[in-house]
Amino acid sequence: MNNGNKRVTRLIGYVKGLKDGLDGVKLYAKYKEDIESVKPQEAFEIFYSLIEEEIQPKEILVFLDKVINVFYKSLLNHRWEKPDNDNFLMDLINENEALVKKTDEIKALMKEPDLSIRKQKLLSRVKELEEFNDHYLKKENILFPYMEKTMDKFHGLSIMWELHDVVRNQIKEAVNVIKDDDSSEQQVNKAIANLFFGILGVKKKEELILFPAASEVLSDDDWYQMHKQSMEYGFPFIEKSSSETINEEEKQIINNGFIKTETGILNFEEVLMIFNTLPVDMTFVDENNRVKYFTRPKDRIFPRSPAVIGRNVNNCHPPASVHIVEEIVESFRSGKEDTAKFWLNLKGKDILIQYFALRDESGNYKGVLEVSQDITEIKSLEGERRLLKWGQ
Template sequence: MFNIGSISNEIKEETKGLIDQNNHQEDIQDSLKQFTHNVSSEEILEALRQLYYIEKFASIDDIGNFIIILNKTTEKQLTKVTITDDVTHPINIFTKEIEYLESLVADIGQLLKEVEMENTDAIKSLKDRVATLSGLVAHFNRKEKILFPVLERRGIYILPRKMWADDDIIRNYLKRLQKRIEKIGEIEWRHVETAFIEFEAVFIEMLKQERLLLVPLMQEQISPVEWAQIAVESSAFDYAIEVPEIWHDPEIEPQTIEADLDAKKGTKNLRFGGGYLTTKEANLILDNLPVEITFVDKNGVFKYFNDLVESSEMMFIRTPISIGRNVANCHPPKSLSKVMAIIRDLKTKQRESESMWFKKDGKFIYVTYKALFDEDDEYVGILEYVQDIQPFFDLPQRMKRNAEK
């Protein structure tokens, strides 16, 4: 597996020079043949990622044009998926989603032109297609919550953080576009057109980043066992396209936990609180509390969540692949400073706990964060518990009046 930290400045500078020459329409075919003779595809792709994300030397279109001529001139196919032809494999589902979302945006652009020409029959089709764009949320969520944790294990942080920040911008542009599409006929047309143009620019650029820079990285860095785990956990976040079945490779042995390390099988009574429990009993109790529990240890490592319901039904979706992820990488860049400030205040006892609530899918969700300290007052970590408090709002009026007496 290629070590991403091993890329030399010489390779990066030569890649930079070739891109610059190609941008000026100079013939680089002979130079490319010589360059790629001694440089691997992984090294070239890492150079391109650094030039895009760190040095900001090249645009995504510069990179795309460079890869096109490199693929034509040499035997390398930098962005081709080669690990499998199975359409149900997560990497092929991901690339298929990219193609689908690109075509969806193109369709919407055409429908907008028809609506502008006062084709009233196109309005319903336009609204339906824009609503379908919500599939990008599932695509982004799987990328951020399942694919990025695996890359972070390899020491890859810059690409995930940059992409996640841009994903949040795209989500906001999508919300604005969908609101303005619903108001066609009530607002000036230029507002609808502007919303689409701005959304299209950032979204298409992200899809190009994924196809040219992320997919090859996934192919290089993610192991077969990890792909199997990704396949199982992806359904919790849904997909932008129809997925017929979960990918399974019979040659990949499922990961197992040694019996003496598996709390679900523990039969020895241990002291818990004011009594005794086996670890099996303690685990069952935690999994049956009417709250979602998450624990981050003193080093900021996401270490535990309870199995109250299936991941797809959770208020905050958690899956095992994120275990071991640093808490700073579990949150979108836009909310990171707020999250870290809460953790700092709880750790230093400036706050005893922090609670907040919001509405999600018609339910009121109540979230509490609390720092844990041991008998020596040493900081142990942060406990998060999430509750669905909608049932309290749904109490009969008679019971509410009695409670106020």
């Protein structure tokens, strides 16, 4: 075992000691030399080891910041180089810098002495932070899958996804407190403080651990592909970067083959047109729990990027809902169930999410088809329409 691996093993012991509530000063003294030389990738190994022991990301958040603060100096001094193709990385970095400007503006508004006026000024500025969700979506749907494909330890990114969900909830909570006419100054201050701690804490963890580690393990082509895929997302608080030129090789689609069934013959292009024209989002997960295909309808309900292809489906959902995914898959695999459905309200739209077990002619389980549909208009239909009316 090399020195780096030995250091990781010892630091796992240190983190477990913190988790168990042992004396932090004594622990630091015992592991001081290892703490002062920890590297970003080693931090991933440490936290991944906890997940391997079935410690949930939500449990790790309890002591995560304490660990990061202890590792801070070593991580800050770690020297790393940006990739040659750094467009995607720089977009994320620039979004973070723009975020700081937004939080600084909110800090300035907190000095307004009249609470009622302060709330009025704060509301739009805090709601504006909801746009930063696209920053997190690009990480979850593009960057995380590429990193997970390189090494198992990056499955520890589920901890950062959990942090994203915490921040999302903190933004909602802050908005609700500010909108509440009866909320006190203390409540407003606490909500903003919690939000800043969460959202700026994620930024710090990106800069100290995520970005350096990603730059060390991903290829230039990976960065090119990620940047290209990011064009489908928003660019919170910055100008959208220009899309890179697509290689001629990528423009070529094999479409001279035909799919022949008892009900007709289609070529490859026709299959794609049909799938992508259907007013639903469809995602196919194979029998090995790997995402194999998704459609690209005109208006997607949930974001998907090609980076998820080959990704374990458990890593495509927030940690808090993974147990539901596992229950659906195992119920389908065992033959106990064939369908599952959920419905929710998302940004004022009624969304129906259905899961279907896929089985071959012999009844063998072959995967899951997820189908999401905006049923807002369908629910509003009344009576009959037998005459053609465009656009209504």
